Amino acid sequence: MMTAIQSNPENRFILSARSAERLGGVHKTLAAIVRRALQLSTIDFAVLEGRRTLERQKLLYQSGATRTLNSRHLSGHAVDLGAWVGGSIRWDWPLYENINQAMQLAAAEQNVPVEWGGDWQSFKDGPHFQLPWEAYPK
Numbered sequence: 001m002m003t004a005i006q007s008n009p010e011n012r013f014i015l016s017a018r019s020a021e022r023l024g025g026v027h028k029t030l031a032a033i034v035r036r037a038l039q040l041s042t043i044d045f046a047v048l049e050g051r052r053t054l055e056r057q058k059l060l061y062q063s064g065a066t067r068t069l070n071s072r073h074l075s076g077h078a079v080d081l082g083a084w085v086g087g088s089i090r091w092d093w094p095l096y097e098n099i100n101q102a103m104q105l106a107a108a109e110q111n112v113p114v115e116w117g118g119d120w121q122s123f124k125d126g127p128h129f130q131l132p133w134e135a136y137p138k
Contacts, residue, residue: 013044025051026076030131033106033114034079041102043095044084048127051076067123075138078130093118096126103129 015023015038023031034047052060052073060066072078081103083095100116107114113132117125 011039011041011044013038013041016046019047022047022050023079026079027131027136029110029112029136030077030079030114030129033103033110033112034081034129036106036109037099037102040105041099043098043102045081045099046084046089048080048082048089049073050079072130072133077136077138078128080127081129082127091126093126100126100129 015035023034026034031050038045050073052071054069054074057066057069057071057074061069073080081099082089083092083099084090085095096118100118103114103116113135115130115132117123117128117130
């Protein structure tokens with residue numbers, strides 16, 4: 001169960017130029033949610049990947065980093081976010097739970113559902129956030 005977090009107006013997190021570039025091609029609603037979540041978050045984060053090509057998806061599939069060739073990344077309906085702590089990306093699970101809280105709060109403000117890969121049962125993917133297929137078909 002997700003616990004409520006408060007807005008963090010004191011954070012001074014800003015979207016880096018690289019993260020902003022990686023939001024290019026991402027559905028405008030999801031991009032807006034990511035930007036708002038960064039304002040709300042108590043953990044700084046970077047956009048690791050937004051929209052991706054089928055060629056990149058195939059490489060990730062072959063390496064075992066993904067289990068599908070039908071990713072929401074292909075249509076720009078998904079992003080991967082990385083917790084930025086102490087000048088580098090960290091993979092500690094609690095950091096991603098915190099980022100998820102900020103993403104869910106930002107999504108709720110806009111009355112938009114966002115799915116978190118950390119909630120998946122078969123393949124937990126903490127950095128992954130996507131707009132649901134049902135609400136946002138291709």
